Amino acid sequence: MSKNCLVIGGTGPTGPYIVHGLRDRGYEVTILHRGSHEPDEVRDFEHIHADPNFEEPLTEALQDRTFDLVIATYGRVRLLPIVLRGRTDRLITIGGTAYADTFSRAATEQSPRYTDNKIVSRIVEAELALRMGHESGYYRLTHFRYPNLFGPRQIAPREWSVIRRIRDGRRRLPILDHGLTLEGRAYVENAAHAVLLAVENPENSNGQFYNVADEYTPCDADRVMAIARQMGAEIELVNFNADAGAPAYYWGVGRDLGFSREGRAPRTRHKMLDISKMQRELGYRDVVDFEEATARTVDFYLKNPCTPAEEKQIGDPFDYTAEDTFIAELDAFVERTRQIPFQSIEYVHQYDHPKAPQTAASQA
Numbered sequence: 001m002s003k004n005c006l007v008i009g010g011t012g013p014t015g016p017y018i019v020h021g022l023r024d025r026g027y028e029v030t031i032l033h034r035g036s037h038e039p040d041e042v043r044d045f046e047h048i049h050a051d052p053n054f055e056e057p058l059t060e061a062l063q064d065r066t067f068d069l070v071i072a073t074y075g076r077v078r079l080l081p082i083v084l085r086g087r088t089d090r091l092i093t094i095g096g097t098a099y100a101d102t103f104s105r106a107a108t109e110q111s112p113r114y115t116d117n118k119i120v121s122r123i124v125e126a127e128l129a130l131r132m133g134h135e136s137g138y139y140r141l142t143h144f145r146y147p148n149l150f151g152p153r154q155i156a157p158r159e160w161s162v163i164r165r166i167r168d169g170r171r172r173l174p175i176l177d178h179g180l181t182l183e184g185r186a187y188v189e190n191a192a193h194a195v196l197l198a199v200e201n202p203e204n205s206n207g208q209f210y211n212v213a214d215e216y217t218p219c220d221a222d223r224v225m226a227i228a229r230q231m232g233a234e235i236e237l238v239n240f241n242a243d244a245g246a247p248a249y250y251w252g253v254g255r256d257l258g259f260s261r262e263g264r265a266p267r268t269r270h271k272m273l274d275i276s277k278m279q280r281e282l283g284y285r286d287v288v289d290f291e292e293a294t295a296r297t298v299d300f301y302l303k304n305p306c307t308p309a310e311e312k313q314i315g316d317p318f319d320y321t322a323e324d325t326f327i328a329e330l331d332a333f334v335e336r337t338r339q340i341p342f343q344s345i346e347y348v349h350q351y352d353h354p355k356a357p358q359t360a361a362s363q364a
Contacts, residue, residue: 004028006067006088008052009074013153014094014146016041017192018071025199032061033074039153055079062087070139071195078126081133091139092198093130097147097211097273098123106184106272109145109209117257127209134207142198142205144191144212147273148254151188151293152300156313159297160306161250162224164318166233167302172327174248175237177268179221183255184213184273187293190286197282204281213273214293215286220251226291230298238327242268247323250316260315 003026010019010031019042022029031042035049050061052075062083070084071092084091098120099107115121127143134141150159165173186194194212198205218226221237228235240248242265252259252266259266278284288296311318 002026002028003068004030005069005071006030006032006062006065008032008070008072010045011037011039011042012074012155013149013151013188014192014195015039015073016153017189018073018195019045021192021196022069022071022199025196027069030067032058052076052079055083058083069199071199073195076126078122078129081129081136081138085133085138088139090202091130091133092142092144092195092205094144094146094195095126096120096123097145099271099273101269102272104270104272106274107211108274109211109277119257140202140206142207143209144195144198145209146186146191147211147213147271148183148185149188149191150185151297152304153188156253156310156315157297157301157306158250158253158314159223159227160301160311160314161316161318162227163231163298163301164305166228166231166235167305168318168320170320171234172236172238173224174240174245174323174326175220175224176240176242176245176248176251176266178239179219179224179237181220181251181268182217182270182272183220184211184217184271184275186213187286187288187290187297189288190214190293193287194278194282194284197278197284201282208277208281210278210282211273211275212278213275214290215275215279216290217272218290223294226294227298230295231302238330240326240330242266244330245326247319247326250314253315 005022005027007015007019007029009015011033016039019029019031030046030048032048032050032052034051048061050057052058058079065087067088069090070088072080073094077093077095080091080093097107098114100112100114102111113124115124130141130143133139150157162173191212194210224237245265249266255271256266275284
């Protein structure tokens with residue numbers, strides 16, 4: 001007997017990979033989404049159009065249907081304990097990370113959560129509602145905490161800030177703090193793979209919460225240089241101190257939700273994720289490595305460049321005139337510092353490097 005699955009969302013960055021992966025695993029898949037866009041990759045699946053952010057249209061759209069599995073990739077998941085009670089035995093949900101500062105340690109699933117921002121506090125509230133539904137026996141829950149993703153079909157792809165600059169002939173690209181910040185992210189196909197592993201491992205994943213991220217976490221500078229290599233461009237990274245590097249503030253998009261509203265520079269603290277639980281219990285390994293993921297990302301956005309409306313969501317003004325002025329001022333400052341008399345630091349290795357055998361007596 002075939003199994004049926006409802007995917008709420010299914011048309012975004014990871015949705016098509018999840019939907020096709022379910023079909024490959026023998027599921028008949030129905031996609032519920034608002035219908036605002038219809039990717040070609042999922043046109044041949046059953047679609048239900050309803051807004052998953054509100055209880056009434058969601059309940060009305062589902063009518064009396066039941067499902068062997070529901071995967072919610074989008075919408076207000078805190079509504080699901082109410083809407084899905086009696087409709088499914090198994091629920092897999094996707095939310096965000098929202099961890100507090102871990103002081104450069106990788107956050108585990110038990111790390112403290114960040115609740116000072118209204119958006120991320122809702123993430124934590126939604127998880128509590130989902131957990132209560134699981135503990136009440138409404139469904140068997142598995143929940144994934146997605147980081148910032150990269151790859152095709154992003155709403156506000158940070159990579160576009162780099163890709164467009166290189167495409168426009170820019171060869172000196174602004175970056176904050178030498179681009180040494182580490183941020184755990186996931187390529188879209190790898191994130192979808194994690195979800196599908198839970199489908200395959202219902203017992204191991206029952207009642208569990210998992211961090212999602214790629215196994216390899218490059219720093220910001222490595223990400224930029226990888227994009228440049230894929231585009232065949234030789235570039236230079238221009239390092240700005242965070243307080244004086246406005247042209248590079250696009251690096252805060254999705255990483256620091258408050259910086260633009262609060263009128264400050266984006267934070268450049270490391271945001272690492274510990275994925276050992278997912279690796280141990282689900283057998284997770286990246287299915288697409290970083291170099292290939294970068295190549296696919298670049299190729300997609302060169303073929304599907306962001307529109308002005310999409311660029312507005314990124315928040316990067318691409319103000320090259322001002323950007324050049326910033327860089328010129330930085331160059332002039334660096335040149336002025338070279339004229340300041342300064343007794344150079346002379347590094348001497350801590351250990352001797354004798355050119356002939358020595359004894360304590362010969363050194364006396």
